[in-house]
Amino acid sequence: MFKSLTTHEIPMVRKFASKGLGGYLKVLxxxxxxxxxxxxxxxxxxxxxxxxxxxxxxxxxxAGLLAPQKHAQILxxxxxxxxxxxxxxxxxxxxxxxxxxxxxxxxYFF
Numbered sequence: 023m024f025k026s027l028t029t030h031e032i033p034m035v036r037k038f039a040s041k042g043l044g045g046y047l048k049v050l051x052x053x054x055x056x057x058x059x060x061x062x063x064x065x066x067x068x069x070x071x072x073x074x075x076x077x078x079x080x081x082x083x084x085a086g087l088l089a090p091q092k093h094a095q096i097l098x099x100x101x102x103x104x105x106x107x108x109x110x111x112x113x114x115x116x117x118x119x120x121x122x123x124x125x126x127x128x129x130y131f132f
């Protein structure tokens with residue numbers, strides 16, 4: 023059901039779904055990895071920057087859900103996609119979260 027909210031036709035619904043995505047990821051089981059990654063990729067590719075901006079916050083619980091060896095192949099491309107975003111809001115949000123992201127240690131792969 024949560025996945026349908028992240029792909030809803032109304033941007034405000036997608037915005038609030040992506041805002042709650044970080045908390046939702048904290049309670050999911052690791053065996054739901056494929057569904058989680060599909061949902062996260064949909065939000066990262068959304069056409070609204072106010073939807074994508076909350077993915078910066080969701081990367082941290084996502085890192086805790088994934089095995090450390092998957093950080094390089096999954097999280098870094100997502101982080102790079104957000105860092106290359108056209109919106110200054112998303113770039114600013116990434117800068118604000120750099121210390122938390124560094125604690126995850128997947129930035130050492132750059």
